[in-house]
Amino acid sequence: MTSMSQPTSTLQRPPGRWGVLFAAIWLVFLLDPARVAWEHRDTAKGDLGLIATLVFAGVYLLLWVRLRADRARLVVHPAWGEAAGWLVAMAGLAVTMVWSLGEAGTASAVYCAVAAVMLLPFVYAAVLVLGIAGLVIVLGETRPTWDSGFGTAFGVFAAALAVFGIQQMLLRNIELVKAHDENAELAVENERTRFARDLHDILGHSLTVITVKAELAQRLLDVDPSRARTELADLERLSRDALADVRRAVEGYRDVSLPAELARARAALAAAEIRADLPNSTDDVPSEKRELFAWVVREGVTNVLRHSGARRCSVVLTPTSVEVRDDGRGSAEASRGSGLTGLQERASLVGGTVVTRTLSPGYSLQVVVP
Template identity: 65%
Template structure:
């Protein structure tokens, strides 16, 4: 049974998350004390209930948004934002109406709520309006004091929460970039494995098939030669299995001399004359693996498709070429998995894959520019 992968942007708060948010509710202690001292007056009861509900609602909003880290960067649906705004705003109005100026402590939390719920183009005018309201009410309402400290607190808290939100935006972008890189790395590994398996099995199975056909024809005419071909089949199949295991494990090594030896065996089994270089000394070390893949892919295509009588491998410090005198592909060359893989390997080393129709025959070359 498959289980869904955990979302890195969605995680529980942990035991300290709600406590951290609740600490900031201490600024509502004054409204609670004022309401408690006015009991059992109806307005005091109403102010007490409004303050408790305001604190619980604000804490619930913070936990709801913070539970998913992405939610502080991606605003909730419009209806949800409006519901939170209207609910907290209404409770703040009740606190001010029943408790007086001490109820304006809720304005700081309202400003923070606007910053958490809305983009800058919306929360900026709202925060400025709250700040102006605090200053104006302190002047026009009889008995109220001019509270510049509260106005400063509204602005400071808004800036602080906006900074936290911006930081979380960047963190979320990093998390998403990391997830994307992980997906690309996995896709690249799958492509590497598919490419290597094609190159390994395509070559090996082609040689095994040809040797099996040859052994079948020689079984009655030349039993000793047939047994030799069958022994080669066993060796080749074991080598192919070992290569597949190494490819899966990601550390398969390819050598140019080894590929030339395999090419000679494959061409002889297909009864194609092999003209191969006697030395690979002039090939630079950093190009040996690329040229080995070139020899493998080129010889495999010659054996499979060309109908050739002769195949020649040419090596130079900046070039590896496999050419034959066969018919070559009909029409434009088809870039299958093997040629595509070879082209990708060549590109990583600043080389290019070149295919050329000869008269007669076909040429496949990798040229370093």
């Protein structure tokens, strides 16, 4: 039987070390500001630039680790407050690097653009990337000792575009995993529904027959002890059969036998002192329809015993239909029960329809399969 435990996402696992190593490799572009800071380590600006560069690299790595953990939990973007915190921290360190190291500090602009793409939805990230690239160009054009900022701006765009492509691939993977989890949850829910329906069909019939026979045996104890003992023996047999049916349902076996259901119906109706008009042969029913027809007989006869107060019940079999009919007061309660819903689900799987009719007197439950 299919397990009914909750599905677990395949991506929900601790992130490995390779992603951090991949991010650390790209810190190579911070070597130039670190070199410049080291060359001016005897000055306050040089020391400040070196510290800012090292802290900037550490913050970038921490951000990468944090976002990988979010992806492992299927989180697409962090909360706005958290994203703003990361970006403000990196922007502050980048400004410090530019102020203390000059043109070399603009290498931080590429990492800020990458962080924006990773942290923000596309529209907001695109605006921020354009702003960063524009600022780099303006600085390059307005500082007389600096080279043109178009090269760095191109690096900002290239890095942002590359990370955007990687991010889209990760997002597609997340969507696939979520879709897989939803399908797994639906499968679990369908299995629960199937199991509940089968238990209703099996136990509802068996317990109804057991109740009828127990009432009959109680009435016969004083007037016909011999027959009462026979009915009690049937009670034991029926309870064992019910236990076996439940075990089969738990194990996932759903097959029922049409001849067996007709035999059970005959015994149950006789015990309830209801005249039974049942077919003696099922040879005309195609093999692929017998299981469904067996469920119809089981549900229909159970409803006759439980609700109708009938004196006569008949079952009519044809190659394309099965009908359970009684002359009682009508089984309105049955038409609202989960048993009829289960029959409708079973019938729909093979293109069949369920037809219920109130007769005068009586009630008819019919399933037709073309």
